[in-house]
Each structure stands twice: as structure tokens, then as C-alpha cells.
Amino acid sequence: MNVFFDNCTSPVLASTLDGFIRHFGHRAYHIMDVPGLKDGRHADDLEWIAHLRADNTFWIFITGDGRLLKNKAERQALRSAGLHGFVLPPAYQKTLLHQVAAQIVLKWPDIEAVTVHIAAPSMHEIPIGKGKKLKALQW
Template identity: 65%
Template sequence: MNVFFDNCTSPVLAATLHGFIQHQGHAAAHVRDLDGLPNGRHSTDLEWIDRLRKSNDQWIFISGDGRVLKNPAERAALRSAGLHGFILAPAYQKTPLNQVASILIWRWPEILQITNLLQPPSMHEVPINRNGKLRSLPI
């Protein structure tokens, strides 16, 4: 399993999660570190979605921007790419980075379980509260 973090997240989150999951055979990468994007870190959502779709690897993505679900072209691309997506709840924007990283690590088993149980595409919101459940979003 590979985890992609878009530009609406900090590269620190990808590096932290990667350090936690690599011993399980998984990997995490930020958009700035992903090879094959036409405009590198400045690639559009449609460009990175297409890059993940064309990959032979299994990818999920984590974004801090729920607007990806409001743009019809991006929604269609996500559906056709067959990705599992996880959108960080708006409260993450005001949360210190170390706490966001700890919540992602806390949630990793749940994220992994969802990707194993559900057929892609799927979309979920990751709540800031550790006791809250991941909320399914329409795709």
C-alpha cells in the first residue's frame, strides 16, 4: 500500500507516516517527492490523480482539501482512478502539526482496514477527535 499526500498537507506528515508504516511493507510520499508528475509539486489534482491511476501500485491518498469532491472533473477522475481517499476534517487546519501526525498514526489501522474491506473508489473524512469514526463521503 502506498499513501499519497497532496499539496494541502505538510511533507512532514508523509515522512512521519512513512517512518511508521515502512516496516509493514507500505510507503508514504508527498506530492513534492513523487516522480513522474508533469509539473512536480505544482501538478494539478487531475495530474496526480492520473499518475496514481496509471501506476501498477496500490495507492490511497490523504488530502486536507475537501474541495476535491466539489469539482466535477476531479470527482470523475477520482472515480475512474479507483482510489481510496481520506480527507482531513477542517479542524486539522488549526491543529499543531505534531498532533495531526499523531492522529494519522493513531488512525492508520482503521485506514488500512477500510482499504482492505471496501472496494475502491471510496472517500472518508478523518475526524480530529480520536474517538470519532471515519465518516463516509459521497464520491
């Protein structure tokens, strides 16, 4: 499995998760480092969604931009791409970067379980806090 982090996330999150999940045979990439993505960091949402859809690898994505789910064209593209998406809630913008990275690593088993047990497309919010569970989003 590959994990895609969009422009609304720090590259530090991708490299931190990548260091953790490589041991399990997975990879994490920030948008600026995705192999074959033509415009790299300058790719718009529809471009990276199409790229992940066309790739023969299993991708999920993590975003800090909840507006992605409100834009009709992007929502439709995400659904047709059959991706599992994970949204960081707005509170993450006020959270220290190392704490955000720790939360994503802490929630990794739950994220992985969603991709195994729930049919794509799906969308979940990654909560703040150790005792909180992933929240399924209506979209």
C-alpha cells in the same frame, strides 16, 4: 500500498507516516517526492490523479482539500481512478502539526481496514479525536 499526500498537506505528515508504515511494507509520499510525477509539487489535481491511476502500485491519498470532492472533473477522475481517499476536515488547519501527524498514525489501522474491506473508489474523513471513527463521505 503507497500513500499520497497532496499540496494541501504538509510534507511532515508524509514523512511521519512513512516512518511508521515502512515497517509494514508500505510507503508514504508527499506530492513533491512522488517517483515519476512529471511536475512534482506543481502537478495539478488531475495530473496526480492520472499518475496514481496509471501506476501499477496500489495507491491511496490523503488531502486537506475537501473542495476536491466538489469539482466535477476531479470527482469524476477520482472515481475512474478507483482510489481510496481520506480527507482531513477543516479543523485540522487549526490543529498543531504534531497532533495532526499523531491522529493519522493513530487512525492508520482504520485507514488500512477501509482499503481491505471496502471496494474502491471510496472517500472517508479522518476525524479529530481518539474515540471517533472514520466517516464515510457521500460524493
